[in-house]
Amino acid sequence: METLLSFIIADGVLCLADASINHSIVKMKDDEDKIMVLDQHKLLLTAGEPGDRVQFTEYISKNLKLYQLRNGYTLSTSAVANYVRSELATALRRSPYNVNLLIAGFDKETGPALFYMDYLGSLQKLDFGCHGYAAYFLLGLLDRHHKKDLTFEQGVELMHLCCKELQTRFLVSGKYVLKFVSKEGTKVIPFALS
Template sequence: MECVFGLVGNGFAIVAADTSAVHSILVHKSNEDKIMVLDSHKLIAASGEPGDRVQFTEYIQKNVALYQFRNGIPLTTAAAANFTRGELATALRKNPYSVNILLAGYDKETGPSLYYIDYIATLHKVDKGAFGYGSYFSLAMMDRHYHSGMSVEEAIDLVDKCIMEIRSRLVVAPPNFVIKIVDKDGAREYAWRESIKDAGFVSA
């Protein structure tokens, strides 16, 4: 019952993901971080088969770092998204990865952006996006409450509403979520939402 979702606000992009590692009816761990920091100003959140998710996101992270090492400049968010899409498209015809990705970043020239990349290498620049069973509810909440130019406080409030909706509507809802943000100050972890501790969502 994975769920990854994100949105773009006024000068930042924010991504949230559940932290459950499950197989069939078993929960292996509930603190799996599914949002990787690609570089100083990029985040990549992924859902899908655990092995594919970890292997592919690490592969993208290392190649983004390699490009910056070789050329002395980092990839833009758009370039990183297109590179990721190209690698998925190449693998699709050989040994496909079962992985869906939200790539968020911040560039000085263009500001924050969010890219939707699915397992069959579809790429779209979006203001809000989601993957997994929780996407049915998080997308509905974002359609209702999202607006361009949201402040960080408004975005976090909307993320909390999405998490509450997922927990109340899914039969098997993930208990914990991690929230990360990227803006002009860089990519970083913002908060965790742990079901045992955050009744009513204590502010981060």
């Protein structure tokens, strides 16, 4: 029942994730932040089994920090996506992680970037992406309304439209966390549904 949603706008990438942890029909928690800040200009959105999700994201985060300390610079968003894909594919043959990911970032040279990855390690660069049951409802809406040159305000308005669609069509709805990554860095955007 998890929802991950992200899309590129003119000056960055908007990222939204639901804040609930469910087990079967039981809601365990409704204040979980599923958007991990990898560094000042990169976000990792994760969905999947809670244990796998937390363990895998912490493993990735700590290894990227180690790389930065050893080499004195951070990887580009594309390099991070390929590193994560490699680690996920390697784990698939030993002890697989049940995680689906969106990787968002902003690089000085190339601008905003968004990568879609599933639990099998398939990687694709996209302008917008969704994971979870929400994709059944939101991909058509995003195909119609998304443009790469949206302003920040228009992007937040499109996020509200997506969440309104989920409230209307999807039997499970809840709280969401919205973050934005741009050349200024990452920030949490206050996001409340009306």
